[in-house]
Amino acid sequence: MIKVYGYYPSGNSYKVELLLTRLEVAYEFIHLDLLKGESRNEDFLAMNPNGRVPLVELDGRYLAESHAILSYFAEGTDLVPDDPWERAKMWQWMCFEQYQVEPNIGTARYHITLCKRSPESIGLLLQEKKKEAQKALRTIDDHLADRPFMVSNRFTLADLSLFAYVHVTPEAGIPLTGHDNLLAWLERIRNEPRFIPMTTLDYLETQE
Amino acid sequence: MIKVYGYYPSGNSYKVELLLTRLEVAYEFIHLDLLKGESRNEDFLAMNPNGRVPLVELDGRYLAESHAILSYFAEGTDLVPDDPWERAKMWQWMCFEQYQVEPNIGTARYHITLCKRSPESIGLLLQEKKKEAQKALRTIDDHLADRPFMVSNRFTLADLSLFAYVHVTPEAGIPLTGHDNLLAWLERIRNEPRFIPMTTLDYLETQE
Numbered sequence: 001m002i003k004v005y006g007y008y009p010s011g012n013s014y015k016v017e018l019l020l021t022r023l024e025v026a027y028e029f030i031h032l033d034l035l036k037g038e039s040r041n042e043d044f045l046a047m048n049p050n051g052r053v054p055l056v057e058l059d060g061r062y063l064a065e066s067h068a069i070l071s072y073f074a075e076g077t078d079l080v081p082d083d084p085w086e087r088a089k090m091w092q093w094m095c096f097e098q099y100q101v102e103p104n105i106g107t108a109r110y111h112i113t114l115c116k117r118s119p120e121s122i123g124l125l126l127q128e129k130k131k132e133a134q135k136a137l138r139t140i141d142d143h144l145a146d147r148p149f150m151v152s153n154r155f156t157l158a159d160l161s162l163f164a165y166v167h168v169t170p171e172a173g174i175p176l177t178g179h180d181n182l183l184a185w186l187e188r189i190r191n192e193p194r195f196i197p198m199t200t201l202d203y204l205e206t207q208e
Numbered sequence: 209m210i211k212v213y214g215y216y217p218s219g220n221s222y223k224v225e226l227l228l229t230r231l232e233v234a235y236e237f238i239h240l241d242l243l244k245g246e247s248r249n250e251d252f253l254a255m256n257p258n259g260r261v262p263l264v265e266l267d268g269r270y271l272a273e274s275h276a277i278l279s280y281f282a283e284g285t286d287l288v289p290d291d292p293w294e295r296a297k298m299w300q301w302m303c304f305e306q307y308q309v310e311p312n313i314g315t316a317r318y319h320i321t322l323c324k325r326s327p328e329s330i331g332l333l334l335q336e337k338k339k340e341a342q343k344a345l346r347t348i349d350d351h352l353a354d355r356p357f358m359v360s361n362r363f364t365l366a367d368l369s370l371f372a373y374v375h376v377t378p379e380a381g382i383p384l385t386g387h388d389n390l391l392a393w394l395e396r397i398r399n400e401p402r403f404i405p406m407t408t409l410d411y412l413e414t415q416e
Contacts, residue, residue, distance in 0.1 A: 049347055050304065063296055065303035072296035088271055088280035095273035096258065098306055139257055 002027040003057040005044070007034045008199040009114060011106055011164035012066040013054040018160055019070050022194045023077060035114065067094050070157050079157050089151045093158035096136070097165070104133040105165045109172035114201060119173060126173075133174055137182065140166065144181035148188060155192050163189045168198065210235040211265040213252070215242045216407040217322055219314055219372035220274040221262040226368055227278055230402050231285060243322065275302050278365050287365050298359045301366035304344070305373070312341040313373045317380035322409060327381060334381075341382055345390060348374065352389035356396060363400050371397045376406065 004020070004027050006013025020027045032038035032053060040051050048055045048064050056063045056072075063069055074080050081087045108129040111117045119126055140162065143150065150158040167186050169176050176183060189195065212228070212235050214221025228235045240246035240261060248259050256263045256272050264271045264280075271277055282288050289295045316337040319325045327334055348370065351358065358366040375394050377384050384391060397403065 049350060050308075061293070063293075063300060065300045065307075067303050068296050068299035071299055072292060075292065075295075084280060084283065085269070085271075087283075088276050091276035091279055092271060092273045095275050095306060098303060099273075099311075100258075103307075103311070142257060 003030055004028070004054055005030045005032055005039075005047070005057070006054040007032055007039070009201045010034070010053060011102065011168065011198075014198045015066045015161055015164045016054045016056065016069050018164070018196060019073055019079070019157075021196050022079070022160075022192070023073060024194070025073060067098065067157075067161065070094075070161065074157055078154065079160070081152050081156060083152075086152050086156075090156050090158045093150045094161045096139075097158075097161045100132060100136045100139075101162060101165050104129045104136060105169050105172045105174070108133060108174070109165070109168060112173050113171040130172070130174055133169065133172065137166070137169065137174075137176070137179055140185075141179040141182040144185050149185070155189065159185070159189055164198075211238055212236070212262055213238045213240055213247075213255070213265070214262040215240055215247070217409045218242070218261060219310065219376065219406075222406045223274045223369055223372045224262045224264065224277050226372070226404060227281055227287070227365075229404050230287070230368075230400070231281060232402070233281060275306065275365075275369065278302075278369065282365055286362065287368070289360050289364060291360075294360050294364075298364050298366045301358045302369050304347075305366075305369045308340060308344045308347075309370060309373050312337045312344060313377050313380045313382070316341060316382070317373070317376060320381050321379040338380070338382055341377065341380065345374070345377065345382075345384070345387055348393075349387040349390040352393050357393070363397065367393070367397055372406075 002020070002025065004013070004016050006016065006029060008014075008031050017029065032044065034053070038044065039053050045051055047057070047062050050064060052064065054064070054066055054069060056069050063072060071080065081090060108126055111122050111126065112119065140150075147153070149155055150162060163186065166182070167189075210228070210233065212221070212224050214224065214237060216222075216239050225237065240252065242261070246252065247261050253259055255265070255270050258272060260272060262272070262274055262277060264277050271280060279288065289298060316334055319330050319334065320327065348358075355361070357363055358370065371394065374390065375397075
């Protein structure tokens with residue numbers, strides 16, 4: 001059985017869940033509370049010296065980094081284009097996600113919604129993150145003006161990856177209103193087969 | 209003829225040059241002076257709305273993001289492992305590079321060496337970047353304790369990608385002394401076939 005070490009409200013962990021569920025691959029999700037340092041203790045660092053989730057355990061071996069995990073499991077499925085150019089464009093958007101979406105939307109959301117910090121206490125950093133997030137959202141919205149998905153005419157890893165943080169942008173204090181192409185694309189993704197919603201922090205708190 | 213739009217001292221642009229030279233693929237390098245905003249003007253934004261280099265032009269089409277470009281050209285060569293697990297580990301280290309090496313070493317170096325800012329003027333940001341860079345260097349050095357290259361027993365895209373910013377770490381004000389495994393690995397890479405050094409900013413200034 002594949003083990004996924006993750007943090008439920010983490011977009012990067014959610015990507016792995018979205019994919020494995022879509023592919024009907026059975027897995028056990030091991031929730032680590034990042035806010036309590038559970039990804040920085042000795043046991044976890046022995047599995048992933050980089051101390052980050054998600055991490056996948058498979059036959060006693062460990063694989064880190066959400067996009068490395070996605071491509072490992074999705075290779076050979078219709079979520080990865082066969083065409084070399086389309087495949088390259090898929091990676092282009094996944095790199096864009098890790099460089100311009102996650103560090104801005106994800107980090108702003110982490111401070112505001114997960115750590116419950118006041119926007120004032122992280123002032124300048126937050127302003128910069130929001131500015132960069134807005135640019136990234138505009139780039140995605142413009143790109144979707146004349147196509148249903150980011151790369152080909154169907155859902156690929158590029159869409160799955162971008163969805164994870166983009167759909168929770170309001171939790172970073174950034175409204176999505178006005179990005180109509182992007183909003184329609186989020187809906188298309190929610191209608192994909194075996195789509196599952198992200199497990200929220202609120203939900204977890206009701207379980208405690 | 210392939211066109212590479214880049215900035216000579218950029219590690220991300222250098223990755224593309226290292227690869228194309230290694231693969232003996234002919235290309236024209238078009239140097240844009242990022243410090244003069246040459247990647248943010250209308251002409252460039254029409255080619256890459258994201259306004260970043262490197263960008264590759266191929267048969268009138270454009271591909272951005274260094275790692276998407278690397279994998280497009282290297283697919284099917286000995287720089288990308290055939291084994292699915294090794295391929296996934298290659299991507300793991302490339303994702304690590306884009307998330308923890310480039311934003312820390314690359315950004316610190318950009319401010320200090322390329323923009324010639326005083327370390328004092330960027331105080332706290334720089335401290336944070338240096339701390340994260342040190343962690344990343346330690347992770348790489350530890351990983352290389354019992355292997356010659358990052359993934360398999362030979363040079364792959366993971367090594368090429370990491371080399372680009374790691375070898376100029378001293379330009380970010382961070383010495384590499386003490387990281388002996390890492391230093392030996394840098395030398396092994398310099399001895400790879402058709403290796404080319406990075407074109408430095410100093411060299412460009414002597415040409416003006």
